[in-house]
Amino acid sequence: xxxxSKDDTGDRLRAKQAFYASLDATLAEIDDEEDVGRKxxxxxxxxxxxxxxxxxAVPHDAVLGRSASETGLASNAAHQVTKPIxxxxxxxxxxxxxxxxxxxxxxxxxxxxxxxxxxxxxPSAAPPGAIPKVGRAIKRKRDGLVKLVPxxxxxxxxxxxxxxxxxxxxxARAMRIxxxxxxxxxxxxxxxxxxxxxxxxxxxxxxxxLRSLNVSSLPDYIVTVxxxxxxxxxxxxxxxxxxxxxxxxxxxxxxxxxxxxxxKENFEPEKTSLELKPAGRSxxxxxxxxxxxxxxxxxxxxxxxxxxxxxxxxxxxxRGEAGSSMAGSTNELxxxxxxxxxxxYVPLEDDGEDGRRPSTSEGPTTDDEGGSETSVKKRKxxxxxxxxxxxxxxxxxxxxxxxxxxxxxxxLQQMADYYGQMGDEWRVRAYRKAIGTLRNHHTKVWTKxxxxxxxxxxxxxxxxxxxxxxxxxxxxxxxxxxxxxDQILQNFMGVYGAxxxxxxxxxxxxxxxxxxxxxxxxxxxxxxxxIEHYDDFNSRIPRxxxxxxxxxxxxxxxxxxxxxxxxxxxxxxxxxxTSGDIDCILTHPNIDSTRxxxxxxxxLIPTLTKTNFxxxxxxxxxxxxxxxxxxxxxxxxxxxxxxxxxxLVPSDEIGAALIYFTGDDVFNRSLRLLASTKGMRLNQxxxxxxxxxxxxxxxxxxxxxxxxxxxxxxxxxVLGVPWRxxxxxxxx
DNA sequence: GAGT
DNA sequence: CCAAACG
DNA sequence: ACTCCGTTTTGG
Numbered sequence: 001x002x003x004x005s006k007d008d009t010g011d012r013l014r015a016k017q018a019f020y021a022s023l024d025a026t027l028a029e030i031d032d033e034e035d036v037g038r039k040x041x042x043x044x045x046x047x048x049x050x051x052x053x054x055x056x057a058v059p060h061d062a063v064l065g066r067s068a069s070e071t072g073l074a075s076n077a078a079h080q081v082t083k084p085i086x087x088x089x090x091x092x093x094x095x096x097x098x099x100x101x102x103x104x105x106x107x108x109x110x111x112x113x114x115x116x117x118x119x120x121x122x123p124s125a126a127p128p129g130a131i132p133k134v135g136r137a138i139k140r141k142r143d144g145l146v147k148l149v150p151x152x153x154x155x156x157x158x159x160x161x162x163x164x165x166x167x168x169x170x171x172a173r174a175m176r177i178x179x180x181x182x183x184x185x186x187x188x189x190x191x192x193x194x195x196x197x198x199x200x201x202x203x204x205x206x207x208x209x210l211r212s213l214n215v216s217s218l219p220d221y222i223v224t225v226x227x228x229x230x231x232x233x234x235x236x237x238x239x240x241x242x243x244x245x246x247x248x249x250x251x252x253x254x255x256x257x258x259x260x261x262x263x264k265e266n267f268e269p270e271k272t273s274l275e276l277k278p279a280g281r282s283x284x285x286x287x288x289x290x291x292x293x294x295x296x297x298x299x300x301x302x303x304x305x306x307x308x309x310x311x312x313x314x315x316x317x318x319r320g321e322a323g324s325s326m327a328g329s330t331n332e333l334x335x336x337x338x339x340x341x342x343x344x345y346v347p348l349e350d351d352g353e354d355g356r357r358p359s360t361s362e363g364p365t366t367d368d369e370g371g372s373e374t375s376v377k378k379r380k381x382x383x384x385x386x387x388x389x390x391x392x393x394x395x396x397x398x399x400x401x402x403x404x405x406x407x408x409x410x411x412l413q414q415m416a417d418y419y420g421q422m423g424d425e426w427r428v429r430a431y432r433k434a435i436g437t438l439r440n441h442h443t444k445v446w447t448k449x450x451x452x453x454x455x456x457x458x459x460x461x462x463x464x465x466x467x468x469x470x471x472x473x474x475x476x477x478x479x480x481x482x483x484x485x486d487q488i489l490q491n492f493m494g495v496y497g498a499x500x501x502x503x504x505x506x507x508x509x510x511x512x513x514x515x516x517x518x519x520x521x522x523x524x525x526x527x528x529x530x531i532e533h534y535d536d537f538n539s540r541i542p543r544x545x546x547x548x549x550x551x552x553x554x555x556x557x558x559x560x561x562x563x564x565x566x567x568x569x570x571x572x573x574x575x576x577x578t579s580g581d582i583d584c585i586l587t588h589p590n591i592d593s594t595r596x597x598x599x600x601x602x603x604l605i606p607t608l609t610k611t612n613f614x615x616x617x618x619x620x621x622x623x624x625x626x627x628x629x630x631x632x633x634x635x636x637x638x639x640x641x642x643x644x645x646x647x648l649v650p651s652d653e654i655g656a657a658l659i660y661f662t663g664d665d666v667f668n669r670s671l672r673l674l675a676s677t678k679g680m681r682l683n684q685x686x687x688x689x690x691x692x693x694x695x696x697x698x699x700x701x702x703x704x705x706x707x708x709x710x711x712x713x714x715x716x717x718v719l720g721v722p723w724r725x726x727x728x729x730x731x732x
Numbered sequence: 733g734a735g736t
Numbered sequence: 737c738c739a740a741a742c743g
Numbered sequence: 744a745c746t747c748c749g750t751t752t753t754g755g
Contacts, residue, residue, distance in 0.1 A: 389735085419733090429747065430733035458734045497753090499740050524754060526740095570743070583743075619741080619752050628742080628751065645742070663743040665748090672748040683749050684743080 146181045154184025155239050160194040161185045164209045175446050180230045197223045205250035231471040391731040392670035392721050394440050404444035408468045409435050418480045421490045423500030432732035434461050494538050496530030526618050536641040540578035549582045552613050564588050569661035575727040581643035583661050593650045653685045655712040660684035666732035687715045
């Protein structure tokens with residue numbers, strides 16, 4: 001029995017390991033910069049899902065659901081699990097090492113040229129002899145210099161970019177410029193005939209560009225694309241076909257002969273219409289490869305329209321002496337570096353030149369971090385005023401609308417969800433905390449450095465945030481989402497009564513659908529209910545319906561004693577439009593917890609059960625202890641079961657209970673953590689002081705003395721937390 | 733994954 | 737005892 | 744290397 005449960009645990013742990021392993025493999029996959037690397041990893045994964053490679057982390061007997069100790073093979077794994085590791089984290093790291101090494105090998109074979117970056121974000125758990133992991137291609141700017149990516153990856157090499165607007169006053173654009181420089185492009189600050197690409201901000205259109213250049217048209221060998229183009233090329237590692245809808249610049253009628261005809265006065269007509277944007281244009285540094293002769297091209301470029309004032313100067317800069325920002329063919333690297341240095345220190349100034357403020361809606365003109373302007377070199381103070389480290393000090397309303405980081409948050413949230421499906425609760429928490437601070441930061445975070453300065457955001461998340469801000473997506477996530485294998489796990493974890501461990505076992509035992517479970521798996525009563533009403537329990541409850549459920553309870557309760565009070569808590573109290581369940585606090589001004597429990601259990605519950613309002617009891621407080629009741633309820637004319645939680649609260653605990661039952665959970669944890677750092681303790685019954693704890697924080701020896709339980713606000717006060725309305729307690 |  | 741659940 | 748909230752209830 002003891003051993004039996006131990007084996008169960010072992011199996012579960014191994015199952016967990018397996019998922020961690022596959023997770024890491026999946027996610028690590030995209031860290032490989034080269035497509036070959038990706039393919040190799042994909043193969044690895046393929047075998048894993050085929051069931052063979054996964055044995056590295058999971059012995060077959062785990063799949064069979066048999067005791068590990070019965071097979072010799074298992075002993076290693078069993079040791080792994082039991083000995084060093086009560087901490088799953090460690091278990092995970094071990095399996096990770098295996099997978100990483102296995103994964104790294106084929107990648108490396110392909111002869112990637114550069115060494116691992118010094119700050120390799122991956123946990124370097126690889127054994128001594130292991131092949132070092134291939135480093136990231138993206139060398140980031142540092143100390144004001146652009147680090148060019150290795151030459152082989154300079155997808156923009158030989159390309160000459162002109163941005164519109166052509167400055168870096170906007171952080172987003174500055175980022176784009178920085179990036180294209182890193183990838184080998186040359187940025188021209190003045191118009192000239194070398195320019196091969198024009199990158200137009202999203203909110204501007206082609207006619208504005210033409211007006212700015214004072215021309216009626218551009219030669220069509222010049223690639224004119226919307227702002228998202230460079231980022232996507234970079235993220236996909238090659239120059240994409242620019243003639244795609246998402247790169248279209250408003251007002252730029254591409255490859256439409258009729259429109260070309262309109263410009264026929266300026267340029268030679270037929271040829272133009274003939275080969276507008278041949279599809280092969282993607283990879284063509286330097287020579288536009290348009291059939292038109294270079295002569296023609298240069299002719300045209302000379303016809304190019306320059307602003308009258310500049311025209312003389314620039315027009316003559318045939319050979320590109322144009323001191324401003326020409327890149328000689330030889331010295332592009334130096335030039336890029338020089339440009340980058342300039343770029344870095346360009347002070348924020350209004351783009352004087354074009355009258356129409358391009359002020360991108362997204363680009364906060366007021367750069368964040370306020371005054372510290374040039375102190376870009378701030379290393380990483382991250383010295384927050386102690387209490388600012390607690391999310392409960394800030395809170396938030398949760399409305400992502402209008403938040404400049406909404407897109408980033410959304411993607412990080414998806415990542416968190418994904419990790420949640422994998423059972424990595426700690427990482428999920430980290431993500432949720434980071435999301436919380438991003439949500440409070442009312443300025444778009446564009447760069448790694450900006451992100452790094454924020455609390456709860458470290459090196460790895462900062463990199464991700466930068467990538468998201470820049471590309472509006474995260475390759476890791478794309479990858480994670482692409483893998484359908486975990487859909488089953490996700491599905492199972494939605495069952496009430498099943499968490500990651502249980503769901504994993506079900507998967508390991510070969511179950512694939514909820515019906516499989518009903519048929520074959522051994523289920524607890526609650527789990528069976530959870531499966532039978534899977535859709536009910538996993539659908540959102542409209543606010544109005546939450547109120548109706550509350551009203552039913554309130555009515556029944558006041559029928560027993562008019563002084564009873566019913567408070568709907570949870571996300572309802574936080575003001576959300578829908579809720580996942582219904583949380584009711586039942587209280588009475590002068591009835592103690594014992595009598596409260598008796599009344600609820602012996603009168604309310606039976607009554608409401610009899611009227612078919614309560615349809616299931618999942619976790620009912622039974623004995624003379626306890627204060628909560630979990631079950632399901634159903635409105636009279638509805639067939640949908642809703643999860644209903646009741647909390648029985650004597651009046652002197654109502655304040656603490658409100659905090660507890662209002663959440664959100666991140667806020668609660670944060671409050672409790674803050675309390676613990678002040679030698680106090682917070683739970684659903686009250687706030688206690690003089691708590692004596694074992695070692696740093698944990699394990700209490702003395703329960704402490706309750707200082708407050710009745711008054712929600714006073715609990716905040718005592719903790720030194722500024723009051724937050726329920727709607728502002730959304731931290732995650 | 734972040735902070736100590 | 738552990739897993740799962742609640743906010 | 745270690746912590747990351749504190750509690751209640753079920754069920755093996």
